[in-house]
Amino acid sequence: MKYSIIVSLVAAMPFVMGQAAVRVRADADAQLAARDAVEAQVEAELMPRACKATKCSCLAIPNGLFCGDGLLGCKKGNVYQCGGDGKLSCDYGVRNSCKKCNKLSC
DSSP states (O other), X not given: OHHHHHHHHHHHHHHHHHHHHHHHHHHHHHHHHHHHHHHHHHHHHXXXXXXXXXXXXXXXXXXXXXXXXXXXXXXXXXXXXXXXXXSOEEEEEEOHHHHHHSSSOO
């Protein structure tokens, strides 16, 4: 009797282990897909963009990137870069973090 129970359990192990392996593989595939989606989003935000001259004023803003706030000709949610003279600015378009929290990174 004990022998038949042991044999039954041993016989069922490959099936149980196979099911667990299938679940682990499915979880791993889902995690990889999620990671790929995040990487694609980050890559899209970091893609180089051409400078588009704009009327957004850089007055009193240091050189470098900043998020537009809807004032002084700057569109809210867009990322801009001030030029060396403090007057010229480039509009690089919408940036997710600028839309979300009005910062270069949230």
